[in-house]
Amino acid sequence: MEIDFKLNQKPARLKGDGERKLLWALRSDFGLTGTKCGCGMGLCGACTVLINLEAFRSCQVPVKDIKGKEILTIEGLAENGRLHPLQNAFIEANAFQCGFCTPGMILNAFSLLLKNPRPSEKEIIREMNDNLCRCGAHQRIVQAIQIAAPKMNGRKR
Amino acid sequence: MNGIDRRQFLKALGGGIIIFFSKSDLVDAQTTPSDFNAFLRIGEDGRVSCYTGKVEMGQGIITSLAQILAEELDVPFHSIEMIMGDTSLCPWDMGTFGSRSIKIFGPLLREAAAEARAILIQLAAERLGLPLDRMELTSGVIRDKKNPQNQISYALLAQGKKITRRLEKKPPLKPASTFTVSGKPVSRQDALAKATGQAKFSGDIRLPGMVYARILRPPAHGAKLKKVDTSSAEKIKGAQIIRDGDLIAILHSYPDEAEQALAQIKAQFELPENKLTPENIFNHLLKVAPGGNVIGQEGNLDQGKKVASTTFTETYLQQYVAHAPIETHTALAQVEKNKATVWASTQRPFGARDEVARALNLPPENVRIITPFLGGGFGGKNYNGQVVEAARLARLAGKPVQVAWSREEEFFYDTFQPAALVQIESGLNGSNQITFWDYRVYFAGDRGAQIFYAIPHHRTASHGTWWGAPGAHPFATGPWRGPASNTNSFARESHIDLMAAKAGVDPLTFRLAHLSDKRMRRVLESAATTFGWLPAKAPSGRGQGVACGIYLGTYIATMAEVEVDKQSGTIKVKRVVCAQDMGQIINPEGARMQVEGCMMMGLGYALTEEINFRGGEIRDRNFNTYEIPRFSRMPKIEAVLVDNPEIPSQGGGEPAITCMGAVIANAVFNATGARIFELPITPERFKKALAKGV
Numbered sequence: 121m122e123i124d125f126k127l128n129q130k131p132a133r134l135k136g137d138g139e140r141k142l143l144w145a146l147r148s149d150f151g152l153t154g155t156k157c158g159c160g161m162g163l164c165g166a167c168t169v170l171i172n173l174e175a176f177r178s179c180q181v182p183v184k185d186i187k188g189k190e191i192l193t194i195e196g197l198a199e200n201g202r203l204h205p206l207q208n209a210f211i212e213a214n215a216f217q218c219g220f221c222t223p224g225m226i227l228n229a230f231s232l233l234l235k236n237p238r239p240s241e242k243e244i245i246r247e248m249n250d251n252l253c254r255c256g257a258h259q260r261i262v263q264a265i266q267i268a269a270p271k272m273n274g275r276k277r
Numbered sequence: 278m279n280g281i282d283r284r285q286f287l288k289a290l291g292g293g294i295i296i297f298f299s300k301s302d303l304v305d306a307q308t309t310p311s312d313f314n315a316f317l318r319i320g321e322d323g324r325v326s327c328y329t330g331k332v333e334m335g336q337g338i339i340t341s342l343a344q345i346l347a348e349e350l351d352v353p354f355h356s357i358e359m360i361m362g363d364t365s366l367c368p369w370d371m372g373t374f375g376s377r378s379i380k381i382f383g384p385l386l387r388e389a390a391a392e393a394r395a396i397l398i399q400l401a402a403e404r405l406g407l408p409l410d411r412m413e414l415t416s417g418v419i420r421d422k423k424n425p426q427n428q429i430s431y432a433l434l435a436q437g438k439k440i441t442r443r444l445e446k447k448p449p450l451k452p453a454s455t456f457t458v459s460g461k462p463v464s465r466q467d468a469l470a471k472a473t474g475q476a477k478f479s480g481d482i483r484l485p486g487m488v489y490a491r492i493l494r495p496p497a498h499g500a501k502l503k504k505v506d507t508s509s510a511e512k513i514k515g516a517q518i519i520r521d522g523d524l525i526a527i528l529h530s531y532p533d534e535a536e537q538a539l540a541q542i543k544a545q546f547e548l549p550e551n552k553l554t555p556e557n558i559f560n561h562l563l564k565v566a567p568g569g570n571v572i573g574q575e576g577n578l579d580q581g582k583k584v585a586s587t588t589f590t591e592t593y594l595q596q597y598v599a600h601a602p603i604e605t606h607t608a609l610a611q612v613e614k615n616k617a618t619v620w621a622s623t624q625r626p627f628g629a630r631d632e633v634a635r636a637l638n639l640p641p642e643n644v645r646i647i648t649p650f651l652g653g654g655f656g657g658k659n660y661n662g663q664v665v666e667a668a669r670l671a672r673l674a675g676k677p678v679q680v681a682w683s684r685e686e687e688f689f690y691d692t693f694q695p696a697a698l699v700q701i702e703s704g705l706n707g708s709n710q711i712t713f714w715d716y717r718v719y720f721a722g723d724r725g726a727q728i729f730y731a732i733p734h735h736r737t738a739s740h741g742t743w744w745g746a747p748g749a750h751p752f753a754t755g756p757w758r759g760p761a762s763n764t765n766s767f768a769r770e771s772h773i774d775l776m777a778a779k780a781g782v783d784p785l786t787f788r789l790a791h792l793s794d795k796r797m798r799r800v801l802e803s804a805a806t807t808f809g810w811l812p813a814k815a816p817s818g819r820g821q822g823v824a825c826g827i828y829l830g831t832y833i834a835t836m837a838e839v840e841v842d843k844q845s846g847t848i849k850v851k852r853v854v855c856a857q858d859m860g861q862i863i864n865p866e867g868a869r870m871q872v873e874g875c876m877m878m879g880l881g882y883a884l885t886e887e888i889n890f891r892g893g894e895i896r897d898r899n900f901n902t903y904e905i906p907r908f909s910r911m912p913k914i915e916a917v918l919v920d921n922p923e924i925p926s927q928g929g930g931e932p933a934i935t936c937m938g939a940v941i942a943n944a945v946f947n948a949t950g951a952r953i954f955e956l957p958i959t960p961e962r963f964k965k966a967l968a969k970g971v
Binding site: 140141144147148151152153154155156157158159160161163164166193194195197198203207208210211214216217218219220221222223226244245246248249250251252253254255256257258259260261262 | 650
């Protein structure tokens with residue numbers, strides 16, 4: 121089958137098995153390796169991408185489900201070389217160590233801020249809870265999201 | 278010949294100024310057979326490259342080592358390029374573990390930089406035809422003091438030159454008081470790459486014609502393959518099956534297709550009988566334990582027992598804990614004729630090189646390990662199983678092969694922090710002084726076992742190491758962040774707490790009464806000030822705990838506040854303060870991040886993390902049953918760096934994790950009166966401890 125969709129704002133097409141998981145299509149077919157595999161079961165959030173601006177675990181999404189939709193990966197977040205407020209905030213707060221969970225963290229946080237532009241600390245913790253970080257950067261990740269929130273200026277993406 | 282050939286190395290580097298170290302300078306590398314270690318190069322473009330066998334796994338040495346270099350060489354921080362963990366470009370290194378990169382490698386790097394600076398000043402003086410003492414240096418530019426317009430840059434000096442020097446005498450170093458980069462916060466060198474998804478990890482490397490491997494695994498350690506039928510897997514389009522002895526793998530140009538093909542293999546294994554469980558493991562370990570090594574003793578235990586009015590005998594237990602880095606063990610290998618190149622997530626690139634060389638029967642110099650960013654290590658990536666698998670498969674397949682362990686494989690082949698136990702016998706006299714301390718640790722290892730409290734009669738013995746012993750553990754164990762010390766601190770600090778409680782003395786006061794070591798007193802007092810420690814008898818509403826320790830020269834004191842729901846047994850850690858004296862601090866922000874990370878990660882082995890197993894069968898295989906600390910467990914975390922510039926830099930990647938088990942157990946006691954003797958403190962264990970009474 122043929123699946124047409126938008127990938128980081130550009131038209132994209134996948135052919136073949138519609139049951140394949142989006143994560144592997146992104147990493148191998150499109151060479152977008154910023155999206156990571158941490159557990160393969162949707163338990164860690166390292167593979168988080170946005171589908172129509174909502175966070176999904178790409179290791180669990182069959183590619184047939186993305187037909188006609190917009191996919192945003194970490195590679196598509198900066199625009200014209202300008203970093204997204206969340207990327208700047210993660211850098212400012214040093215909100216990572218090894219950096220492996222970071223793309224998933226940033227995209228999950230983006231989805232959260234789109235739904236809830238000024239989340240409380242409690243809401244951030246609740247929404248980020250299924251994204252795992254082993255280095256223990258949690259406190260700084262929460263700070264980064266708080267730094268980024270007022271800088272979003274109502275952006276839609 | 279274990280290092281790289283010096284001539285080849287120079288050829289590969291091209292021009293510039295290169296400073297070499299001889300092996301005698303490398304205190305850390307007693308066994309390196311190579312005749313040199315090259316550390317840094319000033320290129321013809323003025324850029325400074327540092328070649329180190331250390332790896333970046335999130336601990337931030339890509340930044341702090343660059344700071345050391347920028348400081349001593351007087352160049353902008355951003356003109357430094359770190360080349361790490363590439364066995365064909367970097368000098369031999371034992372591995373990145375034990376919080377020793379800054380402590381051991383840092384001073385050598387600094388001396389190499391000082392030597393380079395001296396050479397550059399000399400070159401500049403010659404070039405400008407001026408005496409040496411007229412030269413002044415700032416930001417990679419050397420000037421005439423009397424006529425600052427008369428200047429020359431490092432880049433110009435290095436151009437068209439090929440100057441190689443061997444560091445023979447110790448050059449004078451800049452005094453710490455003049456530092457402008459070292460000891461100051463800087464942004465991470467890897468920040469932009471990591472925030473934009475551009476940072477390359479081993480699994481992100483792509484080579485033309487590469488394939489992805491999935492390997493047939495046994496259901497339990499020690500299982501033997503009896504029968505295997507690969508016929509349906511072979512029918513999958515594009516799947517190639519490789520069989521080499523017990524190594525059976527599917528190769529495919531798509532990783533997910535390889536996975537599907539693997540599921541088609543029908544295999545039967547014979548399972549060995551092994552009845553070890555988390556419940557009976559400790560009795561088993563005591564039975565098979567080797568004799569103890571006495572690692573410290575003073576006085577006479579019998580004497581100490583005689584003068585004791587109260588004695589205490591307790592056993593402390595720690596279950597198996599996984600490393601669980603979010604990046605699993607990964608490698609991509611390319612083997613051509615008699616040469617192999619492997620991109621690998623490893624903490625020991627040179628060890629991996631030798632292992633691949635042995636497996637492929639190649640001389641080590643024909644094997645190159647390249648280490649991209651590691652997605653966490655924590656001790657687990659000292660084990661290089663995936664590197665050898667990828668190399669073997671790449672040779673057999675004749676094309677590049679990636680082996681990226683699944684999460685299930687990662688749990689299965691992990692070298693766990695060992696299940697271990699500590700027995701302590703001790704006594705107090707009528708004035709609440711500890712009179713003796715008889716300490717025996719089994720299978721944790723001896724690091725951090727040594728007593729630092731002032732006790733007249735004591736003896737510490739260590740039986741077995743974190744590597745285990747034949748017949749001890751039903752699977753692999755190894756070093757886990759802060760090896761041995763998590764278990765030893767839990768036992769020591771719980772026992773001290775227990776004695777303090779029996780004596781009716783505040784645990785902080787009790788500790789200070791037994792401490793003459795100034796550094797330890799200082800971190801304890803510093804933690805107490807930030808925390809706001811106030812004596813409160815258990816069970817108290819404060820729920821506060823204290824623990825302290827020494828880890829390879831770094832001193833830490835940790836205080837925590839917990840809230841315990843006695844009905845459900847759930848423990849919420851509300852706040853943790855850790856004061857750390859690590860000697861001279863290179864990157865305060867980086868150090869703080871490590872202390873914070875230690876506190877957060879340490880919540881896991883303290884509260885939730887333990888491997889469920891039956892014999893060699895690992896029952897926790899993913900994050901659905903193995904619970905690592907998440908946002909919802911996050912306490913308010915405060916790292917206090919206790920400045921101590923007189924002491925050379927000590928390690929900072931591990932110390933603060935080592936007191937987390939103890940401090941939480943002690944806080945739980947303070948909150949509820951329930952004394953904890955086994956980690957992790959699951960609700961069940963807590964409720965049992967509470968039922969046992971005080």
